[in-house]
Every structure is written in structure tokens, then in C-alpha cells.
Amino acid sequence: MLDYLFLVFALPLAGFVTLAFARGRLPEIPAAFVGVGSIGGAFLVYLLCAYQFLTNPPEGGAYTQVLWQWMQVGNLDIRLALRFDGLSLAMTGVITGVGFFIHLFASWYMRGDEAYDRFLSYMNLFVASMLFLVLGDNLVFLYFGWEGVGLASYLLIGFWYKDAANGYAARKAFVITRVGDTFMAIGLFILFTHFGTLDIQELMSKVAVEWKDGPMIATIAALLMLGGACGKSAQLPLQTWLPDAMAGPTPVSALIHAATMVTAGVYLIARTHVLFEVSPIGLEAVGWVGGVTALMAGFIALQQTDIKRVLAYSTMSQIGYMFLALGAGAYQPAIFHLMTHAFFKALLFLSAGSVILALHHEQDIFKMGNLRRDLPFTFWVFLIGSLGLIAFPGTSGFFSKDEILFEAFAGGNMHLYYMGLFGAFMTGLYTFRMIFIAFFGEAHHHGVHKPHSKFAHDLPLAILAVAALLGGFIHLPLDSVLPRHEFSEEMEHKKHMLEAISVAVSLSGVGLAWLIFGRSRKRAEALRDxxxxxxxxxxxxxxxxxxxxxxxxxxxxxxxxxxxKDVVDQGITLIPEAFKILNGWAAQTQNGMLRWYAAAIGAGAVVIVGAVVIL
Incomplete structure (x- = not known):
């Protein structure tokens, strides 16, 4: 079944092409069948490939599928090849699995939009690009997928382009992420110049041997790759595009902020972790960027009134947690948290979309209130997602986030541990501020519109709620790809104590949210104003x-x-002026005089004959 791995990204790509050429001629149901079905097909193929991979592991713990040779110029040998190992297995499962349920929800959410098929085509392109990114066997095709994700995000964020603010948000995301992409491209040039290859496995093997002493060039390359990761994952200082990306439809927010684009930077650092291990400065920078971003985003979320922007800053904070884990050398917990975060954050965004449509596109949490009675199902799934976000015991977020904090503590990275612990407090505070204001207290809205389609609305939310609760029990086969740290027996005994501390800190944030925002709405409004x-x-x-x-x-x-009007502009304007003059001269030869034309033909014939005789 692994021979059909190429279908995992080929099916979404085919869905994009089909919907793009339909150009609005497909009715909604066939368009949804193509758009959602292509992602569902990719997910099914992934499940079959994953089953064979896990039950009959390939030699070396990885399967490589070479599709074709793209170019071979000197030392540059680039082939289109897919690599399926523990890391790409985990990432592909998140992208296709969570992506499928987001697409299914989107088929309900976008119903009635005049560009329904165009929206689904962009969503398919986004997923295909992300799959290309995580399955690519070399950094060239990883970079192609990287840029494809950037293009698709631009199209999706600015989907409702008739509103100028949406176009501005799309351009902002595109430009800022291009800054990070430029850093990454320079890093790739440095790596190729020194090692003559961009094949990921070969490159990392050479890095481990030739740069084992941590030369300055290794640090420069690591920091440049970190710059690329910061752009895509909205980490300090390239984080400003993420909140404005809320201009896109809510399923876009779920896709970008949960399962795909913002996790690309985490994947990049994990995939090239050998480069960061030979550069202590680069690895330390990853941890500090993540820790500071996680805290900063938590403070910002406390003052937001738009439910989607609160969740956007929450995403920024949680990606910061993953960077913090990478900086602490906890690579496996970082990818584990990436997966669990996709479950509960996709659930939160889709639930928020349900709330927004029910309230006639109202997004201000202070214009909601008492929604737990008006939208009971949405409230409960939103609460489950929130419990996963604050790492409540038993939820998926508890297993992944506490593993990050434990490895930071056990590895002696106390500054990262305390930043993560304070981040847990802030998460409980801003998350339940949102819940107490939006779902409790008196209603401040003008009626609720219940969803029409129960299947496309309820099924994705129910499945993601189960995943947010039980996803922590999934075992990811990462041992053959990412190192696992072994700690002393004494340190392992401290693990339960550290878990109790982190839970207590998180719940104290919830308690403070109740005291400030849950008991008195006036106090919450006073802090807002x-x-x-x-x-x-x-x-x-x-x-x-x-x-x-x-x-x-x-x-x-x-x-x-x-x-x-500088010299360059003046010089450029001379070019069309010169052509105008030449055109004027040439036009004079077309004077309507037959004898002139005959003479020109004769002269031309003489020139041609003379040239033939001479040459």
C-alpha cells in the first residue's frame, strides 16, 4: 500500500485543479463532493499506508518513494521523492485527518457563498501544499510546499476580497511570511554551498560530522532557518500577521491556526534538529523565542474582545510552547503537542464559527452571553476544547503540555520551565475569561439562529471533541526519527509532583478568571475600557x-x-521613448507610394543575394 503514498498529496491537488477549472459552474453539492471527497480520499490512503508502516515497518524505519528526477546539474541532483517515516506519518495524519473534518465543516459553513467552489479549491491547494512540505524528501521540495502554503494562505485570508481590510490582511500575511522565507532561502544556500546537497537525510548526516564542533557558520545557518520558522509559525518578531489572518472565513482560521501552516516552522526545526544541536546558540534562541512569544501572546489575549482573535493569540502562545520544547531538546513532546493542539484548537475555531453564524456574524464576546443555554451542544464542545487548551487532567493537552514542562525541568532548562509554567497560568486566565463572558451571564445578543445541517455541523465537532479528550493516548512512532531523552529514576519520581504543580497553576488561572470576569460583567467591561x-x-x-x-x-x-524621479526611473522611461522614435522612423516607410515599395523590395533582394554570394 505504501506504493500509493503519492495519492496522499495528488488527490487534494486533483481536487484543486478540478474546482479551479470549474470556474463557478459546479453546483454546491458536486463542488463539496470534490472538495471534501479529495481530502477524505487522501485521509483514507494515509490510514492504509500508516497501517502497513506500523504493522510491517520498512527497513531503517523509513520508506522513500521516488517519483521522478527533476534536474541534475553538476553536484545539484534534485529528485521528486516522498519520505514516509515517524515524523511525516504524524504530520500527514494531522493534516489529512483534521483537515478532512475542517473541510466537512466548511462545506456547511460556506453554503450560499457565491464563490463556494473557489473557496474549496483554495482549501484543497492549501492541504496539497502542506502535504508536499511534510512529505518532501529534500529541502528544495520542502521549500516548494512552503511557498505553496504561503500562496494558498494569501488566497484564503483575502477570500472576501471586496472588503479592502481583508485584502490588506492577506497582503500583510504574505509580505511578513516572505521575510521569513527569505531568511530560510539564504540558509538553504549556505547549506548547499558547504555540503553540495539538499537531501535532508544526507545533509543532516554531513552536518553532524563536519560541523560537530559548532562553527560560527552552523549558528548562522541555524538562525536563518529559525527566521523562516518564525515567519510561518508567527513567532517573535514575525508574529504580527497572525491576528489579522482572522479576516478569512472561520474554517480558514481553523486550517491555518490548528493543523497546518503555523505548525510548519515546528516541523522544519524538528526535521533539521541535527543542525540546531551542533549550534547551542541556535537551539537556545529557539527556546527563548518560543517562551517569550508564549507569554506575550497570553497577555495580549487578555485584552481582546473578538472571539477569533483570542483564539489566534492562543495559537501563537501554543506554538510558542512547541518552540520552547524544541529549544529544550524535547523534540518528541513538541510534535506530540503539535498533534494534540491540532485537535482542540480546530475544535475551538469551528465551535467559534458555529457561534458566529448563530449570532448573525457577531464576533464580539461582550455582545454574546448566556450561550450555554442557547447553544448547548456548541457550548459543551467548546468547553472540551478549552479544557484541552488549559491541559486539564485527562484531556489530550494534559499529556503533551506536561511532558514539555517535565523535560524542560529535567533537562535543567529552568528559565524555559518557569516561562512555560507562567504560560500555563495565563492560558487558564484568558481562556476562561472568554468562556465566562461569552457563555455565562446575561444574554447581550438579539437572538440565536440554529444551524440547518446537523450532519456537516455536528459530526466534525463531535469527532474533534473525542480527539481532544482521548488524543493524548495516541502513541507516535518518533523514536527512529527524533531523539528521546532518558532521565534518572529520581527525576522520573518527580514527574507526578511537577504535573500536580502545573495543573494547580493552570486551575489558579481559571479561578482568577472566575473572580474577575465570571462574577461581575461590569468588572470585565471596566478592564476592557x-x-x-x-x-x-x-x-x-x-x-x-x-x-x-x-x-x-x-x-x-x-x-x-x-x-x-531618480536616475533609474529616468533611464527606464528612456526605453519606451526610444521605441517611439524607432516606430516613427519605421512608420515613414509606409507612405503608400508603390514605386517606393518596389525600390525597397529590389534593394532587399540585392542585399540578400549579395549576402549569399559573400557568405
Whole structure:
């Protein structure tokens, strides 16, 4: 069955092509059948491949499928090949599995939209690009998938392009992630220059041997790759695009923020972890970036009023947790948390989409209230997702997040441990602030519109709720790909104590949320409208947009204005002017005089005959 691995990304790609060429001529039901069915087919093929991989593991713990040779120029030998190992197995399962249920929900959510098939085509392109990224056997095709994800995210974020704000959000995401992509491209050039290959396995083997002493060039390459990861995963300092990406339809938010795009940076660092291990500075930078981003996003989320933006900053914080884990050398817990996060965050975004449609596209949590009675099913699945987010005991998030904190503590990375612990407190605080305001208290809305389709609405939420509860019991076969740390027996005995501490810290955040936001809505509204400069600073996302506008955007626009007629522009304008002059000369030969034409033909014949005789 592994021979059919190529279908995992070929089916979504075929769905994209089919829907793209339909150009609006397909009715909604056939379009949904193609769009959702292609992802469902990819998920089915994945399950069959995963079953064979797990029951009859290939030699070396990895299966490689070479599709064709793309180019061979000197030392540059690039082939389109797929690699299926423990890491790509885990990532592909998340992308196709969670992606399928997001597509199914989207087929209900987008019903009635005039560009229904175009939306599903973009979703298919997004999934196909992400699968290309995680299955690619070399960094060239990984980079192609990387850029494909960037293109598809631009199309999806700006899907409702008639609103100028949506177009701006799409351009912002595209430009900022291109900054990270440029860093990554330079890193790839450095690696190829030094090792003559971009095949991931060969490259990492050479890095481990030739850069084992940690030369400065290794640190430079690692930091450049980290820059690329920060762009795609919305980590400091390239994080400002993520909240604005909420301009896209809610299923887009679920796809980008849960199962796919924002996890690409985590996958990249995990896949190239050997490079970071030979560069202690690079590995330390990964941990600090993740820890600081996790805390910063938690403070910002406390002052947001849009339910989707709260979840967006929550995603930024949770991806920060994964970077923190990578920086602590806890590679397997990082990927484990990536998987569990996909379950409960996709559930939260889709539940939020259900709330938004029920309230006639209202997203302000202060204009909701008492939704636990009006939308009981949505409330319970939203609560399950939230419990997974705060790592409540027994949920999937508990197993993955506590494993990160334990390995950070056991590995002696105390600064990362304390940042993660404080992040757990902030997660409980901002998550249940959202729940107490939106689902409890008095209703502040104008009626609820119940969903029409129970199947496409309820089934994805129910399945994801089960996964958010039980996903922590899934065992990922990562031992052959990522190192596992062994700790002393004494340290293992401390694990339950550390788990109790993290649970207590998280629940204390929930308790504080109840005291501040659950008991009195007026107190919550007072904090929202507070003139306190610290709270306003948090609400403005620490002023990064203002700072970047001041440092980069305004100077660039000023330079364009004062340099509008520079030498280069003047030189470029001479080109069309020269062609105009030449055209004028050529036009004079077309004067309507037959004798002139006959003379020109004769002269031309003489020139041709003379050239033939001479040459």
C-alpha cells in the first residue's frame, strides 16, 4: 500500500485543479463532493499506508518513494521523492485527518457563498501544499510546499476580497511570511554551498560530522532557518500577521491556526534538529523565542474582545510552547503537542464559527452571553476544547503540555520551565475569561439562529471533541526519527509532583478568571475600557504594528516619494521613448507610394543575394 503514498498529496491537488477549472459552474453539492471527497480520499490512503508502516515497518524505519528526477546539474541532483517515516506519518495524519473534518465543516459553513467552489479549491491547494512540505524528501521540495502554503494562505485570508481590510490582511500575511522565507532561502544556500546537497537525510548526516564542533557558520545557518520558522509559525518578531489572518472565513482560521501552516516552522526545526544541536546558540534562541512569544501572546489575549482573535493569540502562545520544547531538546513532546493542539484548537475555531453564524456574524464576546443555554451542544464542545487548551487532567493537552514542562525541568532548562509554567497560568486566565463572558451571564445578543445541517455541523465537532479528550493516548512512532531523552529514576519520581504543580497553576488561572470576569460583567467591561497604559499596551499587541510601521513602512514610503524621479526611473522611461522614435522612423516607410515599395523590395533582394554570394 505504501506504493500509493503519492495519492496522499495528488488527490487534494486533483481536487484543486478540478474546482479551479470549474470556474463557478459546479453546483454546491458536486463542488463539496470534490472538495471534501479529495481530502477524505487522501485521509483514507494515509490510514492504509500508516497501517502497513506500523504493522510491517520498512527497513531503517523509513520508506522513500521516488517519483521522478527533476534536474541534475553538476553536484545539484534534485529528485521528486516522498519520505514516509515517524515524523511525516504524524504530520500527514494531522493534516489529512483534521483537515478532512475542517473541510466537512466548511462545506456547511460556506453554503450560499457565491464563490463556494473557489473557496474549496483554495482549501484543497492549501492541504496539497502542506502535504508536499511534510512529505518532501529534500529541502528544495520542502521549500516548494512552503511557498505553496504561503500562496494558498494569501488566497484564503483575502477570500472576501471586496472588503479592502481583508485584502490588506492577506497582503500583510504574505509580505511578513516572505521575510521569513527569505531568511530560510539564504540558509538553504549556505547549506548547499558547504555540503553540495539538499537531501535532508544526507545533509543532516554531513552536518553532524563536519560541523560537530559548532562553527560560527552552523549558528548562522541555524538562525536563518529559525527566521523562516518564525515567519510561518508567527513567532517573535514575525508574529504580527497572525491576528489579522482572522479576516478569512472561520474554517480558514481553523486550517491555518490548528493543523497546518503555523505548525510548519515546528516541523522544519524538528526535521533539521541535527543542525540546531551542533549550534547551542541556535537551539537556545529557539527556546527563548518560543517562551517569550508564549507569554506575550497570553497577555495580549487578555485584552481582546473578538472571539477569533483570542483564539489566534492562543495559537501563537501554543506554538510558542512547541518552540520552547524544541529549544529544550524535547523534540518528541513538541510534535506530540503539535498533534494534540491540532485537535482542540480546530475544535475551538469551528465551535467559534458555529457561534458566529448563530449570532448573525457577531464576533464580539461582550455582545454574546448566556450561550450555554442557547447553544448547548456548541457550548459543551467548546468547553472540551478549552479544557484541552488549559491541559486539564485527562484531556489530550494534559499529556503533551506536561511532558514539555517535565523535560524542560529535567533537562535543567529552568528559565524555559518557569516561562512555560507562567504560560500555563495565563492560558487558564484568558481562556476562561472568554468562556465566562461569552457563555455565562446575561444574554447581550438579539437572538440565536440554529444551524440547518446537523450532519456537516455536528459530526466534525463531535469527532474533534473525542480527539481532544482521548488524543493524548495516541502513541507516535518518533523514536527512529527524533531523539528521546532518558532521565534518572529520581527525576522520573518527580514527574507526578511537577504535573500536580502545573495543573494547580493552570486551575489558579481559571479561578482568577472566575473572580474577575465570571462574577461581575461590569468588572470585565471596566478592564476592557480601562485607560491603564499597561492594559492598553497589551490590547495594542505590545505596539509591534506601530513600531514596524514607524521603522519600515513610513521610511520606505518617504523614500519612494522623494526618489520618484531618480536616475533609474529616468533611464527606464528612456526605453519606451526610444521605441517611439524607432516606430516613427519605421512608420515613414509606409507612405503608400508603390514605386517606393518596389525600390525597397529590389534593394532587399540585392542585399540578400549579395549576402549569399559573400557568405
Amino acid at each position: 480601562s485607560r491603564n497604559p499597561i492594559l492598553r499596551w497589551w490590547g495594542a499587541a505590545f505596539g509591534f504594528d506601530w513600531l514596524y510601521d514607524l521603522i519600515f513602512v513610513k521610511p520606505y514610503l518617504w523614500f519612494i516619494r522623494v526618489n520618484a
